[in-house]
Amino acid sequence: MRKTLFWILGIALILLIGWITFLYYGTYSEGVRAGTVIKLSRKGVVFKTWEGQLNIRSFGAVNSNNSLSETFEFSIESDQEHIIKTLEEVSLSGERVNLHYIERYRVLPWRGSTRYFITKIERSPQKKPASEEDAERAPFK
Structure with missing residues (x-):
């Protein structure tokens, strides 16, 4: 009897x-979502996790009057310091980005508040300031 109980507990x-x-x-x-980071x-309380929101700006693709329906909430794993730093930069600049993510099966409290975890960021190409563009177009003096 004791041996059977041991096997059952071991298998469980x-x-x-x-x-x-x-x-x-x-x-x-x-997947990939594109937009601007509006919150990071x-x-x-017990587990400190990095959370963020991406404004998708679907331009009418979402049939709702609620602006919150156009946000994508995501988490970042704590060891992804490069991603966190880049997200902080683009959230302050208002730059449009592509966020590559994976979706997990369940939310685990020590990992994050969402099932979506950012794995890679693609920043949009930087535009030159208007003064630099004008200087390039101006003929040599």
């Missing part, structure tokens, strides 16, 4: 560890 523990591992590393989908914050 292995299944539980397998399920948690699947939820932690499993990816449901991947580090928040949480």
Whole structure:
């Protein structure tokens, strides 16, 4: 009897560890969203996580009068310092970006508040200030 109970508990523990591992590393989908970063914050009571919002500006593609329906909420893993720094820069400049993300199966509180995690950022090409463009077009004196 004791041996059977030990085997049942062992199998249940292995299944539980397998399920948690699947939820932690499993990816449901991947994608790209384009827009401007309107919010980036580090928040949480017990677990501090990086969270943000992207203004998609769908130009009428979303059939709603609510401007919040045009935002994409995302999380950034704490070890992604380069991504956090770049997001801080583009949120202050208002620059349009493409955010590559993965969607996880479940929200785990120590990872973030959303199922969407940013993996890569593509910044839009920098435009030259108007004075530089004018100087390039002006004939040599």
